[in-house]
Amino acid sequence: MIDKLSWVAIYPEIVLLVMACIIALVDLSTTSARRTRTYVLTLLTLAVVAVLTGLAANDGKTIYGFGGMVVSDPMGNWLKCFATVALMVTLVYGRPYAADRAMLRGGELFTISMFALLGMFVMISGSNFLLIYLGLELLTLSSYALVALRRDHAVASEAAMKYFVLGAMASGFLLYGLSMMYGATGSLDVNEVFKIIASGKVNHQVLVFGLVFIVAGLAFKVGAAPFHMWVPDVYQGAPTAVTLLIGAAPELAAFAIIIRLLVEGLLPLAFDWQQMLALLAIASLLVGNLAAIAQTNLKRMLAYSTIAQMGFMLLGLVAGVVNGNTYNAQFAYSASMFYIVTYVLTTLASFGIILLLAREGFESEEITDLAGLNQRSPLYAGVMAIAMFSLAGLPPLVGFYAKLAVLQALVASGQALYIGLAVFAVVMSLIGAFYYLRVVKVMYFDAPVTVSTVSAPRDVRTVLSINGLLILVLGIVPGGLMALCAKAIVATLAN
């Protein structure tokens, strides 16, 4: 069961785990308030891991290890690579903020976030229901701890509590659903489950019953309505650096387990889960876009916008199987993958700006706090405007192509119902444009409250500029990333 290939499949995870432990030890001897040594080591480790996963992804090979418990395929490796880079960027943006708020008294921010990343890796590469669940728990437990990192801060503690209770419930749902699948099929292996269900020997009703719980659990995790209640509170309550940590990279992992569980494992039930996802998507688009309009708190508004964006992403998954035919699947799923990757890129930029503006003792999280940013710092206002226009889906920014790909997948299905969904999504994104535009309005049209210019450490400034530029450049030449997503999905579907 365990051969040489098994170890090849989990190289990056091993590096990550070992280094996380080493860094935790090194941190004991660090006294610097800004934890420079830990920070640099963490970034180096993550860079190495990103390169490792990137190389593995570029190979395009699919390797099963440990008797099919883990899989290393291009989709998983790309998602891991992106998640690692996203975490690096998050830490760069978040360190000055965390240092100002006494969140770096220990090195936990770095080590725990590495464990969270390890959890994501396990989720992404798990090819076994139980392993995926373990990865998810490692990620969420780390996230609970991170949200509560400011222990003397009442709002953050409340958010952590809410996150924990609702997250535990979601995990419970998921586990319950998985156990039903196990009961029905007698296997926890994703590929095995697929074969057994496809053979049609299992009672459909039991499967659908289990499926409902799995989808509900997943919906909780990605924050799709009506399971979204925790998202605004946690996004707002958590320290902004942690909000970015739980709002960016983990979305990639959540996407991966949707693919692993629903597509790789339960594709024969596509007709059933597509309907459920369609309802979730409609609800998310409605709730997210309508509630976001009323928000005055920027973090809360972005939380609702996340719900809406997830709704859009789910729409891509809805169009995969048409009348039992999977010809559309690769387009639909790669559209969703492209959507989630570009969403993470954009979220990094928007929260990066919030982090940058949050000075000591002043959170700068109301939308009005951005007033006149263009006069204070045209560069950062520009980056934020690019992020907002991209989220609104305006060309020539990358968010447009994400929406285009999803809409194309819907229209290509040729089903009147799905074309109707596309029109609905379009109308919803018009509503969405309103609140994204409002942020731009505040930055460009309103007079600034203070005249002080915004200063940032050089590393933050550089990464933030690259981040903003990337949203624009990928908008001008989106072909490469699109092809990458398509290839990755095709490779995954082929197995």
Add this chain to the structure above:
Amino acid sequence: MGLLSLAIWVPIAFGTALLAFGRDENARGVRWVALIGAIASFLVTVPLFTGFQNGTAAMQFVEKASWITRFNVSYHLGIDGFSLWMVLLTSFITVVVVISAWEVITERVNQYMGAFLILSGLMIGVFAALDGILFYVFFEATLIPMYLIIGIWGGPNKIYAAFKFFLYTLLGSLLMLVALIYLYNTSGGSFDILGWHKLKLGSTAQTFLFFAFFAAFAVKVPMWPVHTWLPDVHVEAPTGGSAVLAAIMLKLGAYGFLRFSMPIAPDASHEWAWLMIALSLIAVIYVGLVALVQQDMKKLVAYSSVAHMGFVTLGFFIFNELGVSGGIVQMIAHGFVSGAMFLGIGVLYDRVHSRQIADYGGVVNTMPKFAAFALLFAMANCGLPGTAGFVGEWMVILGAVKANFWIGLAAATALIFGAAYTLWMYKRVYLGPVGNDHVKELSDINAREFLMLSLLAIAVLWMGLYPKPFTDAMDASVVELLRHVAVSKLP
């Protein structure tokens, strides 16, 4: 890099450079760089005119490269008789707008100039794109600089206007996006616009496509009853913004009818032509009457724009050669004339800070040179023979009479209203005794304003006295379009 690429990217490159390097401390340098950029981009478009082959409807200066392979989207550019003049008009107006803002804009100069240059490149992109997605990208991207121009440098109610402009036009374009994706799927995976022209489509599909495109282009033109955003936006936008909006942006919509609605869905176009004609006539007559009662000069010219653009759509949908060419000529003429009208209002506004007609009177006494220019442009707006305004309207009316006498008659009455509101405004603002102390202290236009108005005056007179180059270039394309539209595409 081909000429069309240069025409698109030269202004965008200059604009981006201004955004990146300019600050208000070196506003002087910023202005010169902007002017050099605008002139350079105009000079780049001149060879398009000199090298343009008349007498063929084929696309010229074609460039094609694969762009997004996943969707088979290509970077496909080319111009025919429809787009040639639009491209030239765009780069020309940009030069004028840069000159018009010279001393007027003192805050965030680099962003103002940068936005206009980028906008100019994007609009040329719309007119040159032969790929559906490329077209859409340019079409939509124009919203961003225009939104910022209105919102940053606009009047007191600018935020309302900026939002109204953005959301109105975005709704239309999003429906068009669904139509583009639908065409992509029906054509077997291609965004090639010329390929779409050959596509056979059922009548339901054509109707659906026609109205999706209608949503995008009618709002942009704007046709009655979706025109209400235009007066609001014009009133709030800064002078340059109004000029570009009226002179070029409205043409994006009219151009869309020519490039998409009519050739792709000809049967639906014929079927719904009565609706288009009715809406156009309402725009021409009713909105003309609305213009008559305006107290605000910008609002008056804005409503007159809606009425004049009504002539354009009227010309298109009567489906004869005179009508279609007349519509296009009217597009170009309106570009010069409305641009000039708004810039003229800007000249007055810079001095008195009011656009109310009642605040003026007898301006001719203190600003004789300016009043002379204004008279020329007012005459062009009325459609006086010898000016640009005459040619297009006359052709459209002639075409309409050919199609149906009563439509022609109804359209012709508009000339009376046009003359009425323009001349009445001219009388109240410029003629008579000096109205008040503000007017008494007015100084006549300086060399910069003289240059800017002369450029437009030359264009207006040239086009009015010698319109042949304009009609010659578009003739073959018009004939080809009409031949194409006459054939049913129902499978």
